Amino acid sequence: MSLDFAPLLRGGLPPPATKYAGLSKYYFIGGNNDADEVPVDGLIAAATTVLQREGRTLANYGLQSGPQGYRRLREFLCTKLKRDAGIACSADEILITSGSLQGLDLVNGVLLENGDTVLIEQETYQGSLTRLLRLGVNAVGIPLDREGMRVDAVATALADLKARGVRPKYIYTIPTVQNPTGTIMGEARRAELLRLSQLYGVPIFEDDCYADLIWDGQRPPALYAMSQHGGVIHIGSFSKSIAPALRVGFIVAPWDMLARMLAIKTDAGSGALEQMVLAEYCAAHFTTHVPQLTRALRHKLDVLMESLAEQFGTAAEFDEPKGGIFLWVKLPDVVDTLKLSQAALAAGVALNPGPEWSTDKAYSRSRMRLCFASPTAGAIRQGVATLAEVCRREFGVPTRIANVESQAAPAS
Numbered sequence: 001m002s003l004d005f006a007p008l009l010r011g012g013l014p015p016p017a018t019k020y021a022g023l024s025k026y027y028f029i030g031g032n033n034d035a036d037e038v039p040v041d042g043l044i045a046a047a048t049t050v051l052q053r054e055g056r057t058l059a060n061y062g063l064q065s066g067p068q069g070y071r072r073l074r075e076f077l078c079t080k081l082k083r084d085a086g087i088a089c090s091a092d093e094i095l096i097t098s099g100s101l102q103g104l105d106l107v108n109g110v111l112l113e114n115g116d117t118v119l120i121e122q123e124t125y126q127g128s129l130t131r132l133l134r135l136g137v138n139a140v141g142i143p144l145d146r147e148g149m150r151v152d153a154v155a156t157a158l159a160d161l162k163a164r165g166v167r168p169k170y171i172y173t174i175p176t177v178q179n180p181t182g183t184i185m186g187e188a189r190r191a192e193l194l195r196l197s198q199l200y201g202v203p204i205f206e207d208d209c210y211a212d213l214i215w216d217g218q219r220p221p222a223l224y225a226m227s228q229h230g231g232v233i234h235i236g237s238f239s240k241s242i243a244p245a246l247r248v249g250f251i252v253a254p255w256d257m258l259a260r261m262l263a264i265k266t267d268a269g270s271g272a273l274e275q276m277v278l279a280e281y282c283a284a285h286f287t288t289h290v291p292q293l294t295r296a297l298r299h300k301l302d303v304l305m306e307s308l309a310e311q312f313g314t315a316a317e318f319d320e321p322k323g324g325i326f327l328w329v330k331l332p333d334v335v336d337t338l339k340l341s342q343a344a345l346a347a348g349v350a351l352n353p354g355p356e357w358s359t360d361k362a363y364s365r366s367r368m369r370l371c372f373a374s375p376t377a378g379a380i381r382q383g384v385a386t387l388a389e390v391c392r393r394e395f396g397v398p399t400r401i402a403n404v405e406s407q408a409a410p411a412s
Protein backbone atom coordinates (compact mmCIF):
# COMPACT_ATOMS: atom_id res chain seq x y z
CA MET A 1 0.00 0.00 0.00
CA SER A 2 1.36 3.43 -0.89
CA LEU A 3 1.99 5.99 1.82
CA ASP A 4 -0.70 8.62 2.26
CA PHE A 5 0.89 12.08 2.36
CA ALA A 6 -2.38 13.88 3.10
CA PRO A 7 -2.15 13.79 6.92
CA LEU A 8 1.45 15.04 6.70
CA LEU A 9 0.75 18.17 4.64
CA ARG A 10 1.25 21.44 6.45
CA GLY A 11 -1.74 23.66 7.14
CA GLY A 12 -2.79 26.61 5.03
CA LEU A 13 -1.82 25.18 1.65
CA PRO A 14 -3.76 26.43 -1.41
CA PRO A 15 -6.06 23.93 -3.17
CA PRO A 16 -4.16 21.33 -5.20
CA ALA A 17 -3.31 22.05 -8.83
CA THR A 18 -5.31 20.29 -11.52
CA LYS A 19 -3.51 17.97 -13.91
CA TYR A 20 -2.57 19.34 -17.32
CA ALA A 21 -5.07 18.07 -19.87
CA GLY A 22 -3.79 19.84 -22.98
CA LEU A 23 -4.80 23.19 -24.45
CA SER A 24 -8.36 23.90 -25.53
CA LYS A 25 -9.07 24.16 -29.25
CA TYR A 26 -9.83 27.89 -28.97
CA TYR A 27 -7.36 29.14 -26.42
CA PHE A 28 -8.05 32.71 -25.32
CA ILE A 29 -6.63 32.42 -21.80
CA GLY A 30 -3.31 33.14 -20.13
CA GLY A 31 -0.62 35.51 -21.33
CA ASN A 32 0.69 33.32 -24.11
CA ASN A 33 2.44 34.66 -27.16
CA ASP A 34 2.16 34.18 -30.92
CA ALA A 35 3.99 30.95 -31.83
CA ASP A 36 4.75 32.22 -35.34
CA GLU A 37 6.56 35.24 -33.92
CA VAL A 38 8.99 33.40 -31.65
CA PRO A 39 12.34 34.22 -33.29
CA VAL A 40 13.45 30.60 -33.43
CA ASP A 41 16.30 30.99 -35.95
CA GLY A 42 17.73 33.95 -34.11
CA LEU A 43 17.57 32.10 -30.80
CA ILE A 44 19.32 29.06 -32.31
CA ALA A 45 22.11 31.26 -33.68
CA ALA A 46 22.42 33.12 -30.37
CA ALA A 47 22.57 29.86 -28.39
CA THR A 48 25.32 28.49 -30.60
CA THR A 49 27.38 31.68 -30.48
CA VAL A 50 27.12 32.20 -26.75
CA LEU A 51 27.73 28.55 -25.85
CA GLN A 52 30.79 28.37 -28.07
CA ARG A 53 32.16 31.58 -26.62
CA GLU A 54 31.49 31.09 -22.93
CA GLY A 55 29.70 27.78 -22.36
CA ARG A 56 32.26 26.72 -19.78
CA THR A 57 31.14 29.45 -17.41
CA LEU A 58 28.06 27.24 -16.82
CA ALA A 59 30.33 25.31 -14.43
CA ASN A 60 29.70 28.05 -11.85
CA TYR A 61 26.44 28.89 -10.13
CA GLY A 62 25.70 32.41 -11.38
CA LEU A 63 28.17 32.01 -14.28
CA GLN A 64 30.88 34.61 -13.71
CA SER A 65 28.30 37.29 -13.06
CA GLY A 66 27.25 36.69 -9.45
CA PRO A 67 23.77 36.15 -8.02
CA GLN A 68 22.04 39.11 -9.74
CA GLY A 69 22.11 37.36 -13.12
CA TYR A 70 24.12 37.24 -16.34
CA ARG A 71 25.96 40.55 -16.58
CA ARG A 72 25.57 41.01 -20.34
CA LEU A 73 21.79 40.64 -19.99
CA ARG A 74 21.72 43.25 -17.24
CA GLU A 75 23.83 45.53 -19.41
CA PHE A 76 21.44 45.05 -22.34
CA LEU A 77 18.58 45.97 -20.01
CA CYS A 78 20.35 49.15 -18.85
CA THR A 79 20.66 50.30 -22.47
CA LYS A 80 17.11 49.27 -23.37
CA LEU A 81 15.47 50.77 -20.29
CA LYS A 82 17.32 54.06 -20.82
CA ARG A 83 16.31 54.20 -24.49
CA ASP A 84 12.69 53.04 -24.15
CA ALA A 85 11.58 54.00 -20.64
CA GLY A 86 13.98 56.77 -19.61
CA ILE A 87 15.35 54.71 -16.74
CA ALA A 88 18.94 55.53 -15.86
CA CYS A 89 20.21 52.59 -13.82
CA SER A 90 23.36 50.54 -13.53
CA ALA A 91 23.64 46.75 -13.85
CA ASP A 92 23.91 46.65 -10.05
CA GLU A 93 20.34 47.91 -9.73
CA ILE A 94 18.95 45.00 -11.75
CA LEU A 95 18.12 41.53 -10.49
CA ILE A 96 17.28 38.88 -13.08
CA THR A 97 14.41 36.66 -11.94
CA SER A 98 12.64 33.50 -13.10
CA GLY A 99 9.88 35.40 -14.88
CA SER A 100 8.46 38.57 -13.42
CA LEU A 101 6.26 36.31 -11.29
CA GLN A 102 9.32 35.64 -9.17
CA GLY A 103 9.76 39.41 -9.09
CA LEU A 104 6.25 39.70 -7.63
CA ASP A 105 7.09 37.07 -5.03
CA LEU A 106 10.36 38.73 -4.05
CA VAL A 107 8.87 42.21 -3.73
CA ASN A 108 5.94 40.81 -1.75
CA GLY A 109 8.33 38.65 0.25
CA VAL A 110 10.28 41.61 1.60
CA LEU A 111 7.36 44.00 2.06
CA LEU A 112 4.13 42.20 2.92
CA GLU A 113 2.73 40.36 5.88
CA ASN A 114 -0.67 39.16 6.91
CA GLY A 115 -3.04 42.07 7.58
CA ASP A 116 -1.16 44.61 5.44
CA THR A 117 -2.95 46.85 2.96
CA VAL A 118 -2.02 47.66 -0.64
CA LEU A 119 -3.67 49.73 -3.37
CA ILE A 120 -4.21 47.95 -6.65
CA GLU A 121 -6.05 48.61 -9.90
CA GLN A 122 -9.62 47.29 -9.54
CA GLU A 123 -9.18 45.22 -12.69
CA THR A 124 -5.75 43.62 -12.55
CA TYR A 125 -3.54 40.63 -13.16
CA GLN A 126 -4.97 37.51 -11.52
CA GLY A 127 -1.48 36.33 -10.52
CA SER A 128 -1.04 39.48 -8.45
CA LEU A 129 -4.49 39.23 -6.87
CA THR A 130 -4.15 35.59 -5.84
CA ARG A 131 -0.74 36.28 -4.30
CA LEU A 132 -2.18 39.07 -2.15
CA LEU A 133 -5.13 36.93 -1.15
CA ARG A 134 -2.85 34.07 -0.12
CA LEU A 135 -0.70 36.43 1.95
CA GLY A 136 -3.76 37.71 3.81
CA VAL A 137 -3.24 41.22 2.45
CA ASN A 138 -6.12 43.68 2.12
CA ALA A 139 -6.16 44.72 -1.57
CA VAL A 140 -8.00 48.02 -2.03
CA GLY A 141 -9.27 48.18 -5.63
CA ILE A 142 -8.90 51.52 -7.40
CA PRO A 143 -11.24 52.02 -10.39
CA LEU A 144 -9.78 52.60 -13.83
CA ASP A 145 -10.78 54.83 -16.71
CA ARG A 146 -9.42 55.06 -20.26
CA GLU A 147 -6.09 56.29 -18.91
CA GLY A 148 -5.65 53.57 -16.33
CA MET A 149 -5.68 53.85 -12.54
CA ARG A 150 -7.75 56.87 -11.46
CA VAL A 151 -5.51 59.09 -9.36
CA ASP A 152 -8.44 60.96 -7.82
CA ALA A 153 -9.58 57.62 -6.39
CA VAL A 154 -6.01 56.90 -5.23
CA ALA A 155 -5.97 60.25 -3.40
CA THR A 156 -9.30 59.48 -1.71
CA ALA A 157 -8.22 55.97 -0.72
CA LEU A 158 -4.90 57.18 0.70
CA ALA A 159 -6.63 59.93 2.70
CA ASP A 160 -9.27 57.49 4.03
CA LEU A 161 -6.66 54.95 5.03
CA LYS A 162 -4.52 57.59 6.71
CA ALA A 163 -7.52 58.77 8.70
CA ARG A 164 -7.85 55.19 9.93
CA GLY A 165 -4.15 54.98 10.78
CA VAL A 166 -3.34 52.63 7.90
CA ARG A 167 -0.20 53.14 5.81
CA PRO A 168 -0.41 50.92 2.72
CA LYS A 169 2.71 49.00 1.81
CA TYR A 170 2.58 49.91 -1.87
CA ILE A 171 0.49 51.07 -4.81
CA TYR A 172 0.63 48.31 -7.43
CA THR A 173 0.06 49.45 -10.99
CA ILE A 174 0.45 48.13 -14.53
CA PRO A 175 0.68 51.60 -16.07
CA THR A 176 1.78 50.78 -19.60
CA VAL A 177 -0.75 48.57 -21.41
CA GLN A 178 -2.71 47.59 -18.35
CA ASN A 179 -3.75 43.97 -17.85
CA PRO A 180 -6.62 43.40 -18.60
CA THR A 181 -7.91 46.78 -19.86
CA GLY A 182 -5.07 47.69 -22.27
CA THR A 183 -4.89 51.33 -21.15
CA ILE A 184 -1.75 53.48 -20.91
CA MET A 185 -1.29 55.98 -18.09
CA GLY A 186 -0.26 59.37 -19.47
CA GLU A 187 2.69 61.35 -18.19
CA ALA A 188 0.70 63.92 -16.22
CA ARG A 189 -1.18 61.20 -14.37
CA ARG A 190 2.09 59.43 -13.64
CA ALA A 191 3.45 62.65 -12.15
CA GLU A 192 0.34 62.98 -9.96
CA LEU A 193 0.61 59.37 -8.79
CA LEU A 194 4.25 59.99 -7.85
CA ARG A 195 3.24 63.14 -5.96
CA LEU A 196 0.70 61.15 -3.94
CA SER A 197 3.24 58.40 -3.34
CA GLN A 198 5.69 60.92 -1.90
CA LEU A 199 3.04 62.80 0.08
CA TYR A 200 1.83 59.66 1.85
CA GLY A 201 5.16 57.82 1.97
CA VAL A 202 3.75 54.86 0.03
CA PRO A 203 6.00 53.30 -2.61
CA ILE A 204 4.85 52.45 -6.11
CA PHE A 205 5.23 48.93 -7.46
CA GLU A 206 5.37 49.33 -11.25
CA ASP A 207 4.72 46.17 -13.29
CA ASP A 208 5.66 46.99 -16.88
CA CYS A 209 5.72 43.64 -18.64
CA TYR A 210 3.63 44.75 -21.67
CA ALA A 211 5.37 48.07 -22.23
CA ASP A 212 7.20 46.93 -25.38
CA LEU A 213 3.95 46.01 -27.13
CA ILE A 214 2.41 49.39 -27.95
CA TRP A 215 0.81 49.85 -31.38
CA ASP A 216 2.20 53.31 -32.02
CA GLY A 217 5.46 52.61 -30.17
CA GLN A 218 4.94 55.72 -27.99
CA ARG A 219 5.94 54.53 -24.52
CA PRO A 220 5.75 57.13 -21.76
CA PRO A 221 8.66 57.35 -19.34
CA ALA A 222 8.46 54.75 -16.59
CA LEU A 223 7.32 55.83 -13.14
CA TYR A 224 10.73 54.60 -12.00
CA ALA A 225 12.37 57.08 -14.37
CA MET A 226 10.13 60.01 -13.41
CA SER A 227 10.42 59.59 -9.66
CA GLN A 228 12.37 62.31 -7.84
CA HIS A 229 12.19 60.53 -4.50
CA GLY A 230 13.15 56.92 -5.25
CA GLY A 231 10.20 55.00 -3.90
CA VAL A 232 9.48 52.98 -7.05
CA ILE A 233 10.18 49.31 -7.66
CA HIS A 234 9.98 48.34 -11.33
CA ILE A 235 9.57 44.86 -12.75
CA GLY A 236 9.66 43.70 -16.35
CA SER A 237 9.83 40.55 -18.40
CA PHE A 238 10.96 38.95 -21.64
CA SER A 239 7.79 36.82 -21.64
CA LYS A 240 5.73 39.18 -23.75
CA SER A 241 8.45 40.55 -26.05
CA ILE A 242 10.24 37.24 -26.77
CA ALA A 243 8.64 34.14 -25.19
CA PRO A 244 7.03 33.28 -21.83
CA ALA A 245 8.40 29.75 -21.50
CA LEU A 246 11.94 31.15 -21.21
CA ARG A 247 10.95 32.37 -17.72
CA VAL A 248 13.17 35.44 -17.62
CA GLY A 249 12.11 38.63 -15.90
CA PHE A 250 13.85 41.36 -13.91
CA ILE A 251 13.53 43.79 -11.04
CA VAL A 252 14.92 47.33 -11.07
CA ALA A 253 15.28 48.78 -7.59
CA PRO A 254 17.79 50.62 -5.45
CA TRP A 255 20.54 48.28 -4.26
CA ASP A 256 19.44 48.33 -0.62
CA MET A 257 16.07 46.86 -1.64
CA LEU A 258 17.62 44.38 -4.07
CA ALA A 259 19.95 43.25 -1.29
CA ARG A 260 16.92 42.31 0.82
CA MET A 261 15.33 40.47 -2.10
CA LEU A 262 18.52 38.61 -2.95
CA ALA A 263 18.60 37.33 0.61
CA ILE A 264 15.25 35.57 0.09
CA LYS A 265 15.93 34.42 -3.49
CA THR A 266 16.95 30.93 -2.53
CA ASP A 267 17.22 29.29 -5.95
CA ALA A 268 20.97 29.90 -6.39
CA GLY A 269 20.28 31.91 -9.54
CA SER A 270 17.67 31.84 -12.31
CA GLY A 271 18.28 29.56 -15.32
CA ALA A 272 21.52 30.73 -16.94
CA LEU A 273 21.20 29.41 -20.48
CA GLU A 274 18.03 31.41 -21.13
CA GLN A 275 19.74 34.54 -19.87
CA MET A 276 22.78 33.97 -22.07
CA VAL A 277 20.70 33.31 -25.18
CA LEU A 278 18.49 36.33 -24.54
CA ALA A 279 21.46 38.65 -24.02
CA GLU A 280 23.07 37.46 -27.23
CA TYR A 281 19.86 37.62 -29.26
CA CYS A 282 18.44 40.85 -27.86
CA ALA A 283 21.61 42.94 -28.16
CA ALA A 284 21.48 42.45 -31.93
CA HIS A 285 17.80 41.93 -32.75
CA PHE A 286 15.42 43.26 -30.09
CA THR A 287 14.68 46.55 -31.84
CA THR A 288 13.77 44.85 -35.13
CA HIS A 289 11.95 41.90 -33.57
CA VAL A 290 9.52 43.89 -31.42
CA PRO A 291 7.88 46.01 -34.17
CA GLN A 292 7.37 42.85 -36.22
CA LEU A 293 5.75 41.08 -33.26
CA THR A 294 3.59 44.11 -32.52
CA ARG A 295 2.34 44.24 -36.12
CA ALA A 296 1.32 40.58 -35.94
CA LEU A 297 -0.48 41.16 -32.62
CA ARG A 298 -2.27 44.22 -33.96
CA HIS A 299 -3.55 42.15 -36.88
CA LYS A 300 -4.91 39.53 -34.52
CA LEU A 301 -6.60 42.18 -32.41
CA ASP A 302 -8.33 43.48 -35.55
CA VAL A 303 -9.51 39.95 -36.35
CA LEU A 304 -10.84 39.54 -32.81
CA MET A 305 -12.65 42.87 -32.79
CA GLU A 306 -14.18 42.17 -36.22
CA SER A 307 -15.25 38.68 -35.14
CA LEU A 308 -16.89 40.00 -31.97
CA ALA A 309 -18.72 42.70 -33.93
CA GLU A 310 -19.89 40.12 -36.44
CA GLN A 311 -20.94 37.44 -33.95
CA PHE A 312 -22.08 39.47 -30.94
CA GLY A 313 -23.07 42.78 -32.54
CA THR A 314 -23.73 45.37 -29.85
CA ALA A 315 -23.85 42.65 -27.17
CA ALA A 316 -20.04 42.80 -26.87
CA GLU A 317 -18.63 46.18 -25.84
CA PHE A 318 -14.98 47.02 -25.54
CA ASP A 319 -12.45 49.83 -25.74
CA GLU A 320 -9.65 49.22 -28.18
CA PRO A 321 -6.48 48.43 -26.22
CA LYS A 322 -3.38 50.56 -26.88
CA GLY A 323 -1.21 47.49 -27.26
CA GLY A 324 -0.55 44.12 -25.65
CA ILE A 325 -2.29 40.80 -26.03
CA PHE A 326 -5.70 41.17 -24.32
CA LEU A 327 -9.15 42.50 -25.03
CA TRP A 328 -11.40 43.25 -22.04
CA VAL A 329 -14.99 42.69 -23.11
CA LYS A 330 -18.30 43.67 -21.50
CA LEU A 331 -21.26 41.38 -22.26
CA PRO A 332 -24.90 42.15 -21.37
CA ASP A 333 -25.65 42.20 -17.62
CA VAL A 334 -27.55 38.92 -17.87
CA VAL A 335 -24.30 37.07 -18.62
CA ASP A 336 -22.36 35.55 -15.75
CA THR A 337 -18.89 34.99 -17.24
CA LEU A 338 -17.91 32.48 -14.53
CA LYS A 339 -20.77 30.29 -15.77
CA LEU A 340 -20.12 31.18 -19.41
CA SER A 341 -16.48 30.12 -19.09
CA GLN A 342 -17.53 26.65 -17.91
CA ALA A 343 -20.03 26.16 -20.72
CA ALA A 344 -17.60 27.57 -23.29
CA LEU A 345 -14.83 25.27 -22.09
CA ALA A 346 -17.04 22.27 -22.73
CA ALA A 347 -17.35 23.56 -26.32
CA GLY A 348 -13.56 23.97 -26.64
CA VAL A 349 -13.36 27.73 -25.94
CA ALA A 350 -11.16 28.78 -23.02
CA LEU A 351 -11.62 32.34 -21.72
CA ASN A 352 -10.84 34.24 -18.54
CA PRO A 353 -13.99 35.25 -16.61
CA GLY A 354 -13.93 38.84 -15.32
CA PRO A 355 -14.34 38.16 -11.57
CA GLU A 356 -10.96 36.39 -11.51
CA TRP A 357 -9.34 39.64 -12.75
CA SER A 358 -10.99 42.15 -10.47
CA THR A 359 -11.42 43.12 -6.84
CA ASP A 360 -15.06 44.00 -7.65
CA LYS A 361 -16.87 40.76 -8.37
CA ALA A 362 -20.22 42.45 -9.18
CA TYR A 363 -18.73 44.93 -11.67
CA SER A 364 -16.72 42.24 -13.43
CA ARG A 365 -19.48 39.59 -13.42
CA SER A 366 -20.43 40.14 -17.07
CA ARG A 367 -16.91 40.95 -18.28
CA MET A 368 -14.26 38.66 -19.69
CA ARG A 369 -10.67 38.81 -20.86
CA LEU A 370 -9.66 37.35 -24.21
CA CYS A 371 -6.00 36.81 -25.16
CA PHE A 372 -5.61 37.21 -28.92
CA ALA A 373 -1.87 36.54 -29.20
CA SER A 374 -1.89 32.78 -28.97
CA PRO A 375 -4.72 31.53 -31.25
CA THR A 376 -4.33 31.80 -35.02
CA ALA A 377 -6.53 34.27 -36.88
CA GLY A 378 -8.69 31.36 -38.05
CA ALA A 379 -9.06 30.01 -34.53
CA ILE A 380 -10.01 33.48 -33.32
CA ARG A 381 -12.85 33.65 -35.86
CA GLN A 382 -14.10 30.14 -35.20
CA GLY A 383 -13.64 30.44 -31.44
CA VAL A 384 -15.67 33.65 -31.25
CA ALA A 385 -18.42 32.09 -33.39
CA THR A 386 -18.56 29.09 -31.05
CA LEU A 387 -18.56 31.36 -28.01
CA ALA A 388 -21.49 33.36 -29.40
CA GLU A 389 -23.49 30.15 -29.87
CA VAL A 390 -22.74 29.00 -26.33
CA CYS A 391 -23.58 32.41 -24.90
CA ARG A 392 -26.91 32.54 -26.71
CA ARG A 393 -27.80 29.02 -25.60
CA GLU A 394 -26.94 29.76 -21.95
CA PHE A 395 -28.03 33.40 -21.59
CA GLY A 396 -30.16 34.30 -24.61
CA VAL A 397 -27.63 36.82 -25.95
CA PRO A 398 -26.55 37.77 -28.55
CA THR A 399 -30.11 37.62 -29.82
CA ARG A 400 -29.11 37.65 -33.47
CA ILE A 401 -26.14 35.56 -34.49
CA ALA A 402 -24.05 35.99 -37.63
CA ASN A 403 -24.83 33.86 -40.67
CA VAL A 404 -23.53 30.34 -41.19
CA GLU A 405 -20.83 31.38 -43.66
CA SER A 406 -19.16 33.65 -41.14
CA GLN A 407 -19.02 30.85 -38.56
CA ALA A 408 -17.13 28.73 -41.01
CA ALA A 409 -14.72 31.50 -41.94
CA PRO A 410 -11.54 30.13 -43.51
CA ALA A 411 -8.35 30.13 -41.46
CA SER A 412 -5.77 32.76 -42.38
Ligand SMILES: Cc1ncc(COP(=O)(O)O)c(C=O)c1O
Nearest residue numbers: 031099100101125179237239249
Ligand atom coordinates in the same frame (compact mmCIF):
# COMPACT_ATOMS: atom_id res chain seq x y z
C1 LIG B 1 0.86 42.13 -15.25
C2 LIG B 1 1.67 40.88 -15.26
N1 LIG B 1 2.71 40.77 -14.43
C3 LIG B 1 3.47 39.68 -14.40
C4 LIG B 1 3.22 38.60 -15.23
C5 LIG B 1 4.09 37.40 -15.13
O1 LIG B 1 4.83 37.20 -16.26
P1 LIG B 1 6.19 36.37 -16.33
O2 LIG B 1 6.40 35.69 -15.02
O3 LIG B 1 6.01 35.43 -17.45
O4 LIG B 1 7.24 37.40 -16.60
C6 LIG B 1 2.14 38.65 -16.10
C7 LIG B 1 1.83 37.52 -16.99
O5 LIG B 1 0.88 37.44 -17.72
C8 LIG B 1 1.35 39.82 -16.12
O6 LIG B 1 0.29 39.94 -16.93
